[in-house]
Amino acid sequence: xxxxxxxxxxxxxxxxxxxxxxxxxxxxxxxxxxxxxxxxxxxxxxxxxxxxxxxxxxxxxxxxxxxxxxxxxxxxxxxxxxxxxxxxxxxxxxxxxxxxxxxxxxxxxxxxxxxxxxxxxxxxxxxxxxxxxxxxxxxxxxxxxxxxxxxxxxxxxxxxxxxxxxxxxxxxxxxxxxxxxxxxxxxxxxxxxxxxxxxxxxxxxxxxxxxxxxxxxxxxxxxxxxxxxxxxxxxxxxxxxxxxxxxxxxxxxxxxxxxxxxxxxxxxxxxxxxxxxxxxxxxxxxxxxxxxxx
Amino acid sequence: xxxxxxxxxxxxxxxxxxxxxxxxxxxxxxxxxxxxxxxxxxxxxxxxxxxxxxxxxxxxxxxxxxxxxxxxxxxxxxxxxxxxxxxxxxxxxxxxxxxxxxxxxxxxxxxxxxxxxxxxxxxxxxxxxxxxxxxxxxxxxxxxxxxxxxxxxxxxxxxxxxxxxxxxxxxxxxxxxxxxxxxxxxxxxxxxxxxxxxxxxxxxxxxxxxxxxxxxxxxxxxxxxxxxxxxxxxxxxxxxxxxxxxxx
Amino acid sequence: xxxxxxxxxxxxxxxxxxxxxxxxxxxxxxxxxxxxxxxxxxxxxxxxxxxxxxxxxxxxxxxxxxxxxxxxxxxxxxxxxxxxxxxxxxxxxxxxxxxxxxxxxxxxxxxxxxxxxxxxxxxxxxxxxxxxxxxxxxxxxxxxxxxxxxxxxxxxxxxxxxxxxxxxxxxxxxxxxxxxxxxxxxxxxxxxxxxxxxxxxxxxxxxxxxxxxxxxxxxxxxxxxxxxxxxxxxxxxxxxxxxxxxxxxxxxxxxxxxxxxxxxxxxxxxxxxxxxxxxxxxxxxxxxxxxxxxxxxxxxxxxxxxxxxx
Numbered sequence: 001x002x003x004x005x006x007x008x009x010x011x012x013x014x015x016x017x018x019x020x021x022x023x024x025x026x027x028x029x030x031x032x033x034x035x036x037x038x039x040x041x042x043x044x045x046x047x048x049x050x051x052x053x054x055x056x057x058x059x060x061x062x063x064x065x066x067x068x069x070x071x072x073x074x075x076x077x078x079x080x081x082x083x084x085x086x087x088x089x090x091x092x093x094x095x096x097x098x099x100x101x102x103x104x105x106x107x108x109x110x111x112x113x114x115x116x117x118x119x120x121x122x123x124x125x126x127x128x129x130x131x132x133x134x135x136x137x138x139x140x141x142x143x144x145x146x147x148x149x150x151x152x153x154x155x156x157x158x159x160x161x162x163x164x165x166x167x168x169x170x171x172x173x174x175x176x177x178x179x180x181x182x183x184x185x186x187x188x189x190x191x192x193x194x195x196x197x198x199x200x201x202x203x204x205x206x207x208x209x210x211x212x213x214x215x216x217x218x219x220x221x222x223x224x225x226x227x228x229x230x231x232x233x234x235x236x237x238x239x240x241x242x243x244x245x246x247x248x249x250x251x252x253x254x255x256x257x258x259x260x261x262x263x264x265x266x267x268x269x270x271x272x273x274x275x276x277x278x279x280x281x282x283x284x285x286x287x288x289x290x291x292x293x294x
Numbered sequence: 295x296x297x298x299x300x301x302x303x304x305x306x307x308x309x310x311x312x313x314x315x316x317x318x319x320x321x322x323x324x325x326x327x328x329x330x331x332x333x334x335x336x337x338x339x340x341x342x343x344x345x346x347x348x349x350x351x352x353x354x355x356x357x358x359x360x361x362x363x364x365x366x367x368x369x370x371x372x373x374x375x376x377x378x379x380x381x382x383x384x385x386x387x388x389x390x391x392x393x394x395x396x397x398x399x400x401x402x403x404x405x406x407x408x409x410x411x412x413x414x415x416x417x418x419x420x421x422x423x424x425x426x427x428x429x430x431x432x433x434x435x436x437x438x439x440x441x442x443x444x445x446x447x448x449x450x451x452x453x454x455x456x457x458x459x460x461x462x463x464x465x466x467x468x469x470x471x472x473x474x475x476x477x478x479x480x481x482x483x484x485x486x487x488x489x490x491x492x493x494x495x496x497x498x499x500x501x502x503x504x505x506x507x508x509x510x511x512x513x514x515x516x517x518x519x520x521x522x523x524x525x526x527x528x529x530x531x532x533x534x535x536x537x538x539x540x541x542x
Numbered sequence: 543x544x545x546x547x548x549x550x551x552x553x554x555x556x557x558x559x560x561x562x563x564x565x566x567x568x569x570x571x572x573x574x575x576x577x578x579x580x581x582x583x584x585x586x587x588x589x590x591x592x593x594x595x596x597x598x599x600x601x602x603x604x605x606x607x608x609x610x611x612x613x614x615x616x617x618x619x620x621x622x623x624x625x626x627x628x629x630x631x632x633x634x635x636x637x638x639x640x641x642x643x644x645x646x647x648x649x650x651x652x653x654x655x656x657x658x659x660x661x662x663x664x665x666x667x668x669x670x671x672x673x674x675x676x677x678x679x680x681x682x683x684x685x686x687x688x689x690x691x692x693x694x695x696x697x698x699x700x701x702x703x704x705x706x707x708x709x710x711x712x713x714x715x716x717x718x719x720x721x722x723x724x725x726x727x728x729x730x731x732x733x734x735x736x737x738x739x740x741x742x743x744x745x746x747x748x749x750x751x752x753x754x755x756x757x758x759x760x761x762x763x764x765x766x767x768x769x770x771x772x773x774x775x776x777x778x779x780x781x782x783x784x785x786x787x788x789x790x791x792x793x794x795x796x797x798x799x800x801x802x803x804x805x806x807x808x809x810x811x812x813x814x815x816x817x818x819x820x821x822x823x824x825x826x827x828x829x830x831x832x833x834x835x836x837x838x839x840x841x842x843x844x845x846x847x848x849x850x851x852x
Contacts, residue, residue, distance in 0.1 A: 084839065087840070091839065091840075100838055102598060102655050103794065103838055104834070104835060104838045106786075107791065107830075107832075107834025107838060108831065109831070110784065110787040110827055110830055111827075111828060111830075111832055111834075112831070114824050114825075114828040114830075115828055115831075117824045118822065118825060228663055231656045231659070231660070239652070264671075266671045267667065267671065270663075270664055273660035273663055273664050276657070277657055280657055281644075353738065353742070373741040374741050374742075374743075374745055377741070377742055377743055377744035378744045389736055389738070389739045389742075391731070391732055391736055393735055394735060398728070402728050402731070402745070406729075406732070406740065406743035406745040408744065
């Protein structure tokens with residue numbers, strides 16, 4: 001019993017690393033741009049496809065493939081703000097942002113998902129593990145691949161937090177999240193920060209997609225369930241609250257991992273949605289309170 | 295109250311209190327607005343005037359105190375119920391259904407209060423306020439002054455018992471200012487009651503029967519314009535605006 | 543100009559639609575036309591809630607699926623007449639829509655979209671996993687369609703098409719009337735434009751929002767039931783986010799906040815999408831995505847060119 005508990009805990013923690021990578025990026029984008037990126041999961045999928053292209057087709061080493069995929073999605077992400085969000089913003093002018101941005105990113109999601117399907121087909125593409133072997137913990141075993149996902153997630157998230165804390169551009173991002181008007185008055189180039197933040201957020205998702213490729217396989221809709229789960233996580237953690245998203249990622253992943261003891265595994269995916277709806281009814285500002293900036 | 299002969303005040307606010315976190319936005323504020331009078335609510339920025347409006351209209355929930363309208367408590371009603379009692383309100387930053395035509399803005403205002411046969415009255419006001427030619431224009435396309443007039447007209451078609459005006463002159467051309475002042479004066483003549491937040495002192499002094507002064511969430515003075523003009527605390531508070539907290 | 547197009551185009555489109563079985567007596571064309579009508583109803587129902595009232599739902603696939611499953615299971619397992627099945631489906635969807643509307647009374651914008659998306663996903667999971675009732679991943683089939691239709695295949699298709707057109711047209715007219723000719727319609731628009739102001743003017747925003755939810759989900763459920771009786775197969779994929787995306791695409795394409803715009807958008811986008819299937823199955827959704835992005839950003843009023851946008 002204890003052993004299976006520990007096993008579930010480890011599974012949950014590894015999954016939590018992935019959720020965090022994904023949800024922190026989504027939360028960062030929301031906190032700075034006030035836009036929920038419905039297409040976030042598609043960038044996860046793109047990361048997976050880029051990793052497949054680099055590693056399986058071009059025979060790059062695993063590390064280079066993952067890095068390439070992250071950079072590739074980052075570069076793609078750079079285009080999203082200037083090409084899509086900025087024109088809508090210009091059109092709406094001073095009017096409230098409203099949910100049109102959601103509709104817009106939903107369109108992007110559909111477009112990217114079906115473009116991937118058109119370009120690569122619907123087959124599950126297999127990517128070989130980046131790290132072979134397992135870590136034997138006597139009561140259970142964890143594949144090195146899973147550990148790798150966890151470690152890289154932690155490193156990337158740590159890097160993000162350091163960037164936001166100390167780097168000049170990171171400070172600009174935080175300033176905009178606090179108060180865009182004041183930040184602009186201080187000479188911060190808003191469009192640049194918006195574009196950069198969006199690219200960073202989806203870049204993290206792309207890195208996640210590349211990392212998970214050997215475990216999940218790669219197919220066009222691989223990211224979409226994650227998007228919905230990440231919505232639940234951001235709501236649990238408080239919209240726009242990065243630390244909250246981090247904590248909530250692990251809460252949800254652990255709840256899912258332990259849930260198999262109580263409910264059939266096919267219902268596992270419903271947990272996140274149930275949590276989301278309950279949270280919205282009881283405590284819309286998130287677990288850590290305060291929540292977003294408005 | 296018992297069987298007093300005197301009419302209860304149209305609006306009576308007593309011991310109204312509202313805290314935001316640690317900050318006391320409104321603190322033990324009491325005053326009355328007699329039926330058929332125009333009362334000015336003045337004070338430095340951040341002194342809690344708009345918060346008082348929000349508490350009366352229940353956009354915010356008070357932490358303490360009572361609000362009575364014609365002697366009946368309204369602080370436990372919801373915003374739309376308060377509106378249906380004939381209490382109208384305008385906003386510091388004009389609020390309109392910007393994408394909808396002027397005519398429809400008026401129609402919604404009448405519908406919300408359950409008023410029928412409003413068209414004739416609306417036409418009269420539109421004519422009077424110079425908006426008649428704009429009935430089909432979208433509200434957002436009007437000038438700031440016209441928007442203020444439309445906001446006022448939306449509250450007039452329902453023949454309100456009490457009107458709360460939040461800085462009706464802000465950003466408005468002097469011609470329109472005069473128009474607004476005349477309208478208020480005329481309506482008072484017809485027994486309407488007003489509570490007005492305004493920074494434009496000549497307007498306040500010439501129009502109001504009584505002035506209530508707030509500072510740091512508290513009422514610091516109340517009285518007829520002449521007395522308020524001479525009150526040292528008021529002068530200090532209003533002149534001290536520069537050092538006052540600008541958090542509202 | 544636009545108004546004149548509207549006056550001429552809408553009745554013309556209706557007449558052509560009504561005459562279609564006589565003009566093109568072809569089973570395949572009729573099948574597509576029937577489905578297009580079902581989509582039109584779903585898009586119009588979405589528009590009532592999201593375009594008119596401004597409460598953006600990402601969960602209409604869920605209400606649609608609820609209606610489809612309610613109709614199919616009631617007819618299959620309880621032998622409910624399909625006519626009553628339509629009513630039953632609308633009621634089930636309205637009930638769930640009303641329940642989903644409760645959080646909406648307190649939530650705005652982003653949150654509501656997320657809740658409804660989660661709701662649709664839960665519907666999909668239930669459909670997939672409740673094998674006894676829903677048939678699981680393979681879906682539910684082998685149930686009756688409308689009784690008393692001609693037996694000959696072509697005449698049967700024609701009759702089914704006429705039934706669907708009649709119900710869809712009546713529903714769209716009813717929704718349009720609700721939005722344009724009643725105080726509720728005014729309240730819907732007021733809520734969309736400024737909820738606080740609406741409340742300040744005496745409008746019971748919570749009641750009207752709930753009403754919009756119930757009516758919208760009821761018609762979405764009705765559309766689902768029509769789909770179920772027409773296609774004779776309901777599988778969990780109808781509850782997928784792609785369905786919602788398709789519907790929103792249609793509404794944006796046609797013009798938000800007009801009810802009839804989304805109907806037009808649905809007919810055109812469905813036609814486009816089916817046409818694209820001849821090139822390759824995947825291209826239709828690429829087109830949907832492109833339409834959403836281009837129209838939201840550059841043609842906010844959609845084809846209907848209505849003055850009002852969400």
